[in-house]
Amino acid sequence: MKKFIDNLPKIELHLHIEGTLEPEMLFDLAQRNHIQLPYQSIQEVRDAYHFTNLQSFLDIYYQGANVLQTEQDFYDLMWAYLEKVSSQNVRHAEIFFDPQTHTHRGIPFEVFLNGLVRAKEGARQKLGISSELILCFLRHLSPEDALKTLDQARPFREKIFGVGLDSSEMGRPPSLFKEVFDRARDQGYRVVAHAGEEGPAEYVWEAVELLDVKRIDHGVRSIDDPKLIEYLVEKQIPLTVCPLSNIKLCVFEDMTHHNIKQLLDLGVCVTINSDDPAYFGGYMNENFYATQVGLNLSKADLYKISRNAIQAAFLNGDRKQALNAELDAYYRDQESGN
Numbered sequence: 574m575k576k577f578i579d580n581l582p583k584i585e586l587h588l589h590i591e592g593t594l595e596p597e598m599l600f601d602l603a604q605r606n607h608i609q610l611p612y613q614s615i616q617e618v619r620d621a622y623h624f625t626n627l628q629s630f631l632d633i634y635y636q637g638a639n640v641l642q643t644e645q646d647f648y649d650l651m652w653a654y655l656e657k658v659s660s661q662n663v664r665h666a667e668i669f670f671d672p673q674t675h676t677h678r679g680i681p682f683e684v685f686l687n688g689l690v691r692a693k694e695g696a697r698q699k700l701g702i703s704s705e706l707i708l709c710f711l712r713h714l715s716p717e718d719a720l721k722t723l724d725q726a727r728p729f730r731e732k733i734f735g736v737g738l739d740s741s742e743m744g745r746p747p748s749l750f751k752e753v754f755d756r757a758r759d760q761g762y763r764v765v766a767h768a769g770e771e772g773p774a775e776y777v778w779e780a781v782e783l784l785d786v787k788r789i790d791h792g793v794r795s796i797d798d799p800k801l802i803e804y805l806v807e808k809q810i811p812l813t814v815c816p817l818s819n820i821k822l823c824v825f826e827d828m829t830h831h832n833i834k835q836l837l838d839l840g841v842c843v844t845i846n847s848d849d850p851a852y853f854g855g856y857m858n859e860n861f862y863a864t865q866v867g868l869n870l871s872k873a874d875l876y877k878i879s880r881n882a883i884q885a886a887f888l889n890g891d892r893k894q895a896l897n898a899e900l901d902a903y904y905r906d907q908e909s910g911n
């Protein structure tokens with residue numbers, strides 16, 4: 574089964590680039606940029622990665638991002654991620670970045686954007702992996718700050734594919750961000766939002782009804798509302814589920830209690846993703862392995878999950894067809910024992 578997962582063509586749709594900062598790179602960049610870290614060793618960093626909920630993770634995650642200072646730092650971060658997942662047979666990735674985490678520290682928009690774009694273009698040419706950027710608004714900050722961020726992104730409109738909404742969820746309903754999402758859609762961005770990770774199913778409704786998102790990040794709490802499940806199935810609104818993240822942040826007790834298999838069987842378009850792999854113990858393949866073992870997923874389940882990801886991706890019809898053909902050929906060969 575491990576080999577089946579390793580070679581399975583995959584698409585990643587929920588990945589925060591700041592969440593790919595491995596402890597080794599954290600130390601390298603801190604040294605390069607003369608930044609003092611509150612850790613003495615890589616082991617000490619890893620030991621600090623014990624989280625009790627989303628906020629306990631975010632506090633450490635935003636602190637880690639402080640070492641990212643120059644265009645080269647952002648390039649190195651993005652390149653390392655794309656190289657890693659390309660070796661895991663990820664064919665396409667849609668990647669979140671958090672401008673406010675950087676602009677609020679005085680890093681100009683063009684510094685991180687240019688670094689990310691340069692790596693993404695290089696990876697497409699040298700590794701054959703395609704990727705798109707999704708700008709996320711931090712929901713713990715004000716809607717006015719999100720509007721300001723959308724304005725700052727204007728000169729880079731062609732390089733940014735979509736917008737999303739992340740950070741602390743409880744007490745920060747999607748409805749607060751209706752205006753900025755209306756404007757983003759008017760400017761031609763594709764829109765997604767984190768909802769129903771820790772927050773209630775009601776937030777998923779708000780994201781689809783008020784923000785008009787076509788894809789939900791996490792969304793696992795949708796299970797609490799049968800009408801919402803019916804709606805997600807009928808409209809085929811995908812959920813970008815992140816199993817290892819959910820365990821690390823105590824959304825589920827352990828993988829045997831995760832609800833992705835239940836959602837899959839109900840007909841929801843679920844996908845598997847890594848969220849913040851440097852913090853949650855694994856990239857795409859590790860998420861697939863852990864989920865397969867915990868829930869005893871079959872090859873047919875894994876194939877369906879990968880097919881869902883192609884359906885859920887913001888790709889043009891030709892590229893989707895090509896990826897479906899590649900995935901189908903792989904699955905057919907595996908089924909026939911070749």
Ligand code: HPA
Pocket residue numbers: 589592627739740741767770818848849
């Ligand atoms: N949820 C909300 N915000 C985030 C996450 C997440 O899982 N990862 C990085 N920012």
Ligand code: ZN
Pocket residue numbers: 587588589739767790848
């Ligand atoms: Zn996320």
